[in-house]
Amino acid sequence: MASLIAVVVAHDSADALPACLAALAAEHVPAIVVDNASRDASAAVAEAAGARVIRNPRNEGYGRANNRGVRAAETAGHVLVLNPDVLLRPGAADALLEAAARWPDAGLYAPRIVEPDGRFFYQARSLLAPYLTNPKGRLALPEGDACAPFLSGACLMVERRLFLDLGGFDEAIFLFYEDDDLCRRVADTGRALVHVHEAVALHGRGRSSAPEPGRVFRTRWHQAWSRAYVSRKYGLPDPSFSGLLANLPKALLSALVFRRAGIERYGGSAAGAWAALRGRGALEREGLR
Incomplete structure (x- = not known):
């Protein structure tokens, strides 16, 4: 059984995929790319990089496509869901797996996501957080591993069996808030959401898909x-x-x-x-x- 398999949902992501998949390969993490009916060469680019490609005949949305990819990752103990514009830094995959071994009762694990301006993303509250609610939105950035009210779907790791047992991402949602919803359902099981500070990922924010009218x-x-x-x-x-x-x-x-x-x-x-x-x-x- 592979300890970790990445699932990357692509939609017109040919420009972003090569760097994303190269970073995963450098971390020895095999990738499944679910192509959401891209109009560009996303699927061919992913295949050339050595990824397994699943082609959706139409854009199924973020959550539905990720669910398909996770179901296909049959040999994985954990799955890493990440956007095409996210680059794992050296050692990030091992740091996430070490965190899972250290806190096996947690539910979700996410790296420190560094934005293009050098700051790192940390959302101090969520609309749906049932605990660590932080109603005033006070931002205190963690200096090490920490429990969090929300982990971004841009890059997160979860035990595959838990993800499937929870039904994966809510398939009624096409886009947005599916990560908030998953975080809420994981937290409702009594499992923590863990920010793993030593695991670093760079986020291109907005570069996952090429621009399109409308x-x-x-x-x-x-x-x-x-x-x-x-x-x-x-x-x-x-x-x-x-x-x-x-x-x-x-x-x-x-x-x-x-x-x-x-x-x-x-x-x-x-x-x-x-x-x-x-x-x-x-x-x-x-x-x-």
Whole structure:
């Protein structure tokens, strides 16, 4: 059994994949690339790098594609879920596995994710955190390994059996908040989420996919819809109505002054909130159900 297999979901990620897969190979971590109907050479690039490639005939979304990859990693004890624009630094994979051996009762493990400006990502609270709630959002960056309220889906490690037993990522979500939801379900089992400080990964943030027309509108739609979905799922106040009120006037004003960026940004948020209020699903929008 392989101790660790990486799962990388690609969508128009040909530019980012070579460095990501090379870093995994340097760490002796085999990779499964799930290609979400890329229009570029992502699948061919991944195969040339030695990765096993699973081709989805259409874009299935982040969570659904990752679930398919994890199910395919049949020989793995642990799986490492990471974005194509994430590069493991030397020793990161071993540090994550050592943390899992040190705290076997924990549920999720994530490296110190370093952003392009040199700062490292650490989210001090989560909308869904049932513990370590930090309501004032006080940011105290860890100086070593620490329990966390949230670990980013950009790069995290989990025991494969636990992931599958929990049902993987929620497949009703196409994009956004699926990592918050997974963190919540892991925490609800009584397992900790562990920030592993000595494991370092570089994050390109925003370089996972090539730009495409309408991307901002689509992104904002799913952000608004997914926030409403997970809020309802865990009995939190539904933000849809307030989100609609906040964004619709800005979208209309942007339309009046022919400001395309504002139409996409605020119009996407308003449309996602409106869809959530109407009971329309994210998969329905994407033609997946």
